[in-house]
Amino acid sequence: MKLETQVCDLYFAELLKKLGVKQDSYFIYVGNKDNYEIRLSSSIHLIPANVICSTFTVSELGNMLLAFPYPADYKTRWYDNGGVDFEIQFSRTYQGKLSDKRRKIYQKLLKYRIDSKYDNMPKTEANARAKMLVYLLENKII
Amino acid sequence: MKLKDQVCSLELSKQLKELEVKQESLFVWYPAVDGYNCGIWNEPTTADIVPEVGAISAFTVAELGEMLPMMIKNGYLELGNDSYGWFCAYRKEEADWDTKDVVGIVRDKNEANARAKMLVYLLEHKVINL
Numbered sequence: 001m002k003l004e005t006q007v008c009d010l011y012f013a014e015l016l017k018k019l020g021v022k023q024d025s026y027f028i029y030v031g032n033k034d035n036y037e038i039r040l041s042s043s044i045h046l047i048p049a050n051v052i053c054s055t056f057t058v059s060e061l062g063n064m065l066l067a068f069p070y071p072a073d074y075k076t077r078w079y080d081n082g083g084v085d086f087e088i089q090f091s092r093t094y095q096g097k098l099s100d101k102r103r104k105i106y107q108k109l110l111k112y113r114i115d116s117k118y119d120n121m122p123k124t125e126a127n128a129r130a131k132m133l134v135y136l137l138e139n140k141i142i
Numbered sequence: 143m144k145l146k147d148q149v150c151s152l153e154l155s156k157q158l159k160e161l162e163v164k165q166e167s168l169f170v171w172y173p174a175v176d177g178y179n180c181g182i183w184n185e186p187t188t189a190d191i192v193p194e195v196g197a198i199s200a201f202t203v204a205e206l207g208e209m210l211p212m213m214i215k216n217g218y219l220e221l222g223n224d225s226y227g228w229f230c231a232y233r234k235e236e237a238d239w240d241t242k243d244v245v246g247i248v249r250d251k252n253e254a255n256a257r258a259k260m261l262v263y264l265l266e267h268k269v270i271n272l
Binding site for chain 2: 001003005006026040057058059060062063066071073074075076077078091124125126
């Protein structure tokens, strides 16, 4: 399995950087938007000026998604069209106790699940997780 | 996040190797003076300290996810996290978030380990061949 498919795309990686995600990862993108590659962030051969941003593995993204502030269940789902989706849902035992604020988040997550079935669904697990993380950050849920 | 938390444990990696899982991975457990270390294959900074002999593939979450079949005879793959930690399960149907119809489930604090445990189970019980 290629490294490129184990970390999120440059598109999501740059979005995450803009959204203030700590640039602390095992791999980074170096180069420029037209010509880039993935390198180890600990590589001694790095030229800081060439670093575009951090890119995150499936594992690192999963760890960040656990910052969701309420008891929740997380699930990766694959579809017949080759798409991958990452879903978050309030824990079953918690759903009956939703305040207005939490109910809004619940509805947003539900809408995300529905919309994602019609959007361009990511093809890799890393991008599915990155997409969810971007959504949570843009909507100030985490 | 430490590298060893991103790959399956040495013990599970050894089991997968014994079960003849193809040793193609991004990271590898390699013999060191005080046991085994985990590093990346063929990266300029580590290539010289990673001997091919005795090395064991240390599979990542993504690699293990790719090896697990979406469907087995009587269940659909489900991967995730709940209040008990990371899990890997097969369910009778793709019922949303329903825990009633579990065919089999394994859990671990380490996401890669949860997936590796399921893969070991499927291989040991000859549910799948890789």
